[in-house]
Amino acid sequence: MTPEFLIGNITLFVLAIFLGFELITKVPATLHTPLMSGANAISGISIIGALIGANVAYDGGATAVSGILAFVAVVLAMINVVGGFAVTNRMLNMIAGKKRGGA
Amino acid sequence: MQDWISLGYLLSAALFIFGLKKLGHPRTAPFGNQLGALGMLVAVVTTILQMGLGDGIEWVLIGAGLVIGSLIGLWMAIRVEMTGMPELVALFNRFGGAASALVALSEVWRYMEDSSNVPTDQLEITVIMVAAGLSALVGWMTLTGSLLAMFKLKGGVSIFGKWIKTPTWGPVWLNPVKVMMVVGVAVLIYLSIDAPTDENYLWGIIGISSLLGIVLVLPIGGADMPVVVSLLTSLSVLSAAFSGFIIGNSVLIVAGSLVGASGLILTFIMCKAMNRTLPDVLFKSFGGSGEKESLTRTKVGSDPDEVAMMLDGAQKVIIVPGYGMAVSQCQHQVKEFADLIAEKYDTEVKYAIHPVAGRMPGHMNVLLAEANVPYEQLIEMDEINPEFPDCDVALVIGANDTTNPAARSGEGPLAGMPIIDADAARTVVIVKRSLSVGYAGVDNDLFYMDKTMMLFGDGKAMMTGLNNAIKES
Numbered sequence: 225m226t227p228e229f230l231i232g233n234i235t236l237f238v239l240a241i242f243l244g245f246e247l248i249t250k251v252p253a254t255l256h257t258p259l260m261s262g263a264n265a266i267s268g269i270s271i272i273g274a275l276i277g278a279n280v281a282y283d284g285g286a287t288a289v290s291g292i293l294a295f296v297a298v299v300l301a302m303i304n305v306v307g308g309f310a311v312t313n314r315m316l317n318m319i320a321g322k323k324r325g326g327a
Numbered sequence: 328m329q330d331w332i333s334l335g336y337l338l339s340a341a342l343f344i345f346g347l348k349k350l351g352h353p354r355t356a357p358f359g360n361q362l363g364a365l366g367m368l369v370a371v372v373t374t375i376l377q378m379g380l381g382d383g384i385e386w387v388l389i390g391a392g393l394v395i396g397s398l399i400g401l402w403m404a405i406r407v408e409m410t411g412m413p414e415l416v417a418l419f420n421r422f423g424g425a426a427s428a429l430v431a432l433s434e435v436w437r438y439m440e441d442s443s444n445v446p447t448d449q450l451e452i453t454v455i456m457v458a459a460g461l462s463a464l465v466g467w468m469t470l471t472g473s474l475l476a477m478f479k480l481k482g483g484v485s486i487f488g489k490w491i492k493t494p495t496w497g498p499v500w501l502n503p504v505k506v507m508m509v510v511g512v513a514v515l516i517y518l519s520i521d522a523p524t525d526e527n528y529l530w531g532i533i534g535i536s537s538l539l540g541i542v543l544v545l546p547i548g549g550a551d552m553p554v555v556v557s558l559l560t561s562l563s564v565l566s567a568a569f570s571g572f573i574i575g576n577s578v579l580i581v582a583g584s585l586v587g588a589s590g591l592i593l594t595f596i597m598c599k600a601m602n603r604t605l606p607d608v609l610f611k612s613f614g615g616s617g618e619k620e621s622l623t624r625t626k627v628g629s630d631p632d633e634v635a636m637m638l639d640g641a642q643k644v645i646i647v648p649g650y651g652m653a654v655s656q657c658q659h660q661v662k663e664f665a666d667l668i669a670e671k672y673d674t675e676v677k678y679a680i681h682p683v684a685g686r687m688p689g690h691m692n693v694l695l696a697e698a699n700v701p702y703e704q705l706i707e708m709d710e711i712n713p714e715f716p717d718c719d720v721a722l723v724i725g726a727n728d729t730t731n732p733a734a735r736s737g738e739g740p741l742a743g744m745p746i747i748d749a750d751a752a753r754t755v756v757i758v759k760r761s762l763s764v765g766y767a768g769v770d771n772d773l774f775y776m777d778k779t780m781m782l783f784g785d786g787k788a789m790m791t792g793l794n795n796a797i798k799e800s
Contacts, residue, residue, distance in 0.1 A: 230454060233572060233580055240568075240581045243344065244588025251351040256593060256689030260560070261416045262350045262360050263589050266343050267564040268367065268419075269582035270427040272374050276574050277430040278389050279378045280437075289440065293433035295392050297426040302396020303403070304423035309364040310404035311415060316357040318409075319696040 258315045265308025271301035335373030336578035342366030343582050347589065353702070370578050408656070409697045413690060414477070417556060421473060424563030427570040428466025431459040434573055438523045445523055453520050458572040460516030463529070464536045469563040472540030476556050479544070496545055502610050508539045547608065553683060554597045554608050561590025600682030602743040626762060629780040631789065634756055635796035637780070638668055641719035643675045645711065647749050648691050649684050651725015651759060655786030658698040661724060664790055665700070667797050677704050679711040679721075679747050681729040712748045721752035723773075725759060725786050731771045741769050755779045758789045 251259060278294035343366045349359025400419075407415045434455065437444045446452050512535050519528035540559075547555050565587040571579025598605055638644070646665065652658060668674040678700065684691045692705055706714075715721065723730055730749045734741040749755055750773050761783060762774055773779060782789045 227450060229575065230450065233575070233577070236577055236580050237568060237572075237584050240584040241588040244347075244585040245592055247344070247347050247585075248351065248589040248592040252353065255351060255353060255356060255692075256596070257412065257416075257693045258356060258360075258689070259347075259350050260557075260590070260593060260689075261412070262356075262363055263347060263586045264416055264420045264423070264560070264564070265360075266347070266363050266367070266582055267567055267586045268423045269343075269370060269579055270423050270430065270567040270570060271367075272370055272576060273430040273567065273570040273574060273579055274392075274426050275371070275374050275378070275389060276576065277433050278392070279385060280434075290433040290436040291388075293429045293436065295388055297429035297433065298389060298392030299396040299399070300422040300429070301426035302393055303400040304419045304426065305367055305400065306397040307400030307404045308416075308419050309360060309367070310401055311407065311412070311419075312360045313357065314404065315409075315412070315693055315696075316360055318693070319353065319356070319702070 255319075258312055258319070261308060261315065262312040265305060265312055268301055268305035268308055271298070271305055274298040274301045332373055332377045333577065335369060335376075336576070339366040339370035339373065340578050340581045342369065343585065347585070409694055412693060413556075413685070417473060417477075417560060420560045420563055421470060424466050424469055424566050427566040428462055430570045431462040431466075431566075431573055432529075435459050435523065435529060439526050439529075442524050452523055455573050456520045456523055457516055458569045460512070460519060460532055462566045462569040462573070463532050464512050464516075464539075465562050465566045465569070467533050467536035468540040468543070469559045469566075470540065471537045472544045473556065473559050475541055475544045476552060476559065479547075479552060501542060501546060505539065505542055508535050508542070511535050512539075543609070554594060554601070554603070554605075557590065557594040557597055558605070558608075561587050561594060564590055597683055600745065602745060626775055626779075626781050628783040629756075631782065631792040631796040632800075634780055634782060634793060635800050637754060637756075638674070638720060638797065639672060639800060641668070641672060641674050643677075643714075643718045644668060644720045644722060645677050645679050645715065645718045645749075645752065647679045647681075647721060647723045647726050647730060647747050648695070649681075649724065649726025649729060650690075651727075651786050653685055653690065653694055654725065655788075657724070657787040657790045658694045658700075660787055660790035660794060662695070662698040662700050664722075664794050664797070665704075667794055671797065677706050677711065677714070679708065679749075680705050681708050681726070681747050684726060684729050708745060708747055712751075715748045715751035718752040719754065721749040721755045723749055723755065723757045723759075724790070727759070727771055728769070730773055731769060732773055733769050733771070749773065750776065753778065756782065758782045758784070758786055760785065 248259070274294060274297035278291075278298055280294075342362050346359045346362035346366060349355040349362060351359075403415065403419075446455070512532055515528050515531045515535070519525065519532075522528065544555060564583060566583070568580050568583025568587060571577070571583055594605070598608065644665075646661060648658075648661065652661065665676040669676055678691075678695060680691050685694075695705060696702075726747070728734075728741060728744075728746075730747050731741055732746070732750050734744045734746045736742065755773065755776065755778055757774060757779060759774075759781065762781075774781060782793070784792075
């Protein structure tokens with residue numbers, strides 16, 4: 225790890241935080257729940273960390289405990305991803321369906 | 328080799344940003360959600376390709392983990408009732424946060440079991456230990472904090488059949504203790520940089536963080552709990568960003584901080600809706616402090632027939648839903664009621680949505696959407712309040728604190744919170760199980776006004792009764 229690489233990562237971190245603030249400011253209250261739920265599904269991106277962690281754990285200095293921890297991490301992260309997107313989709317379909325029918 | 332991987336992650340990050348943007352507008356929201364899911368697929372495929380398709384045992388385990396997790400997630404998403412949505416989303420979120428904390432723990436555990444795994448580069452070990460420590464702090468704090476919050480939302484916990492009320496306790500001296508605990512964790516993280524194989528530091532960080540979560544949530548009562556739940560959620564998302572620093576992965580950092588920041592914005596929106604600041608919520612103990620007065624006033628209940636008669640000829644009715652509607656799941660009966668009076672008496676019907684009605688911003692909108700209530704009839708608080716003086720009947724269903732005129736008095740736990748002006752309507756009908764106080768623990772004067780008619784009972788049963796009475800009249 226070089227200092228440049230670390231600084232690059234910190235830059236990404238800070239810029240993404242500003243972008244997050246900008247993206248969400250003007251949203252009607254109707255969409256707050258689906259938005260929270262959809263954003264939460266994206267936060268299931270920890271699946272990437274879990275996958276890489278699992279690969280390192282099984283591939284490299286595979287110790288039993290870190291292997292099990294990584295496996296559990298993959299399962300939990302996947303629940304977050306699939307469940308999150310599915311439940312958001314269900315909610316949004318209700319809102320959209322009603323608009324077509326009601327208006 | 329590395330180049331196309333970075334491009335894959337860039338594509339996925341761009342899809343997330345675009346998807347979040349689209350999620351902010353009613354018409355494009357479903358598309359935005361699909362873009363997010365596509366971004367996730369790109370990220371996962373890129374990662375798996377990068378790892379190289381070997382044929383060892385790890386592929387069986389990783390594949391099994393992916394499939395098991397997907398099935399559980401899908402099953403939970405399909406099964407859940409719309410009323411349980413806030414809890415489910417919070418639960419999913421905790422799973423993601425726990426996964427990040429486990430990734431960090433798994434990495435550090437490798438060092439402890441075999442010190443030859445420790446990276447020799449000083450900068451790398453510093454970054455890893457700091458990120459792992461922060462990830463543990465956020466992960467464990469939000470876990471214990473949200474567990475306690477869950478029980479506090481329920482009001483208590485049942486142990487061996489005995490109902491134990493969850494306490495609200497927060498003396499002023501607890502605030503410096505909170506700060507000291509955060510400093511304590513920071514010191515432990517600093518010490519652990521020089522001794523990555525020492526497990527005592529790890530247990531210390533986990534222990535203090537778990538306690539911190541409890542100490543943070545314990546003093547919070549009143550209507551502030553949804554704010555805290557939302558704050559814990561956005562913090563736990565940040566742990567994904569920290570785990571990105573550990574394994575040097577850009578898409579984890581971008582997605583984690585992006586979503587963490589957007590969650591924080593939602594928290595601020597809720598604070599603003601309640602006329603509070605975040606430090607107020609975290610450091611001042613509000614409401615439910617045991618000073619609740621026992622109820623001395625009484626009110627005679629009405630029956631559905633009486634209300635149905637009064638509704639005959641009403642020109643304008645505003646429905647004010649609250650958490651009670653979610654609990655009794657009577658949104659379909661409410662919609663049927665609105666259709667009935669619109670058809671029979673030619674009444675104009677609108678819904679007044681308080682920003683923090685329910686347990687999550689937008690909770691009421693989701694429930695009413697499920698019952699096919701037209702989007703145009705859902706009016707936000709600031710727009711609907713001026714209409715109450717022209718309104719014949721305000722029908723309050725399971726809402727309490729959000730209509731309590733005590734909030735205008737400037738005293739007590741509700742002081743300063745904007746409310747729905749249901750008391751300005753010519754007649755107020757309230758569907759509620761009893762006269763008991765709401766979440767903030769404040770008696771509601773609205774119940775005792777002369778123009779108020781109380782329908783005591785479960786929301787679903789009462790609304791069904793009311794609908795039948797209107798059909799028969």
